[in-house]
Amino acid sequence: MTNFGVVYVTASSQAEAEMIADALVRDGLAACVSLFPIQSVYIWQQEICRESEWQLLVKTRQEQYPAIEAKVKILHSYTTPEIIFLPIVTGCPTYLEWMHTQTASSQP
Numbered sequence: 001m002t003n004f005g006v007v008y009v010t011a012s013s014q015a016e017a018e019m020i021a022d023a024l025v026r027d028g029l030a031a032c033v034s035l036f037p038i039q040s041v042y043i044w045q046q047e048i049c050r051e052s053e054w055q056l057l058v059k060t061r062q063e064q065y066p067a068i069e070a071k072v073k074i075l076h077s078y079t080t081p082e083i084i085f086l087p088i089v090t091g092c093p094t095y096l097e098w099m100h101t102q103t104a105s106s107q108p
Contacts (some may be wrong), residue, residue: 004088004099007058007068008019010040012077017054020075029068031102061103062087 007030011017014035021033034057041050059066065085071082092097 002084002091002096003062004091004096005062005065006062006088007056007060007065008082008086009056009058009072009076009082010038010078010082011054011056012051014054016075016077020072021056021058023071024058024060024068027067028103029064029071030068031099032059033057034059038095039049059099060094061100064103094104 009020013021014037017035020092021030021035024030024033036055038055039050040053041048042047060068062085069083073082
């Protein structure tokens, strides 16, 4: 197990996803954020909802998660945004070192 992970965040639009991604990378909380359009199906207030959303895959260190969650909650338009940390069990050592370097100077 490494101390790295991916944080899943969904956003309501491409503009919102880009704004969140820019803030996380600029603040040194994420080494990289990948963005792509998705279709989500979920229940909200007893109704099945189908929404076009944007998925963010935030590559980071585990100790950055609290700061990422706090930042996303400030910037996000949803009342209950998806913010989920998934640990990276293993990975390419040079990529993991790059992730560490990109996120080492930030303050959680």
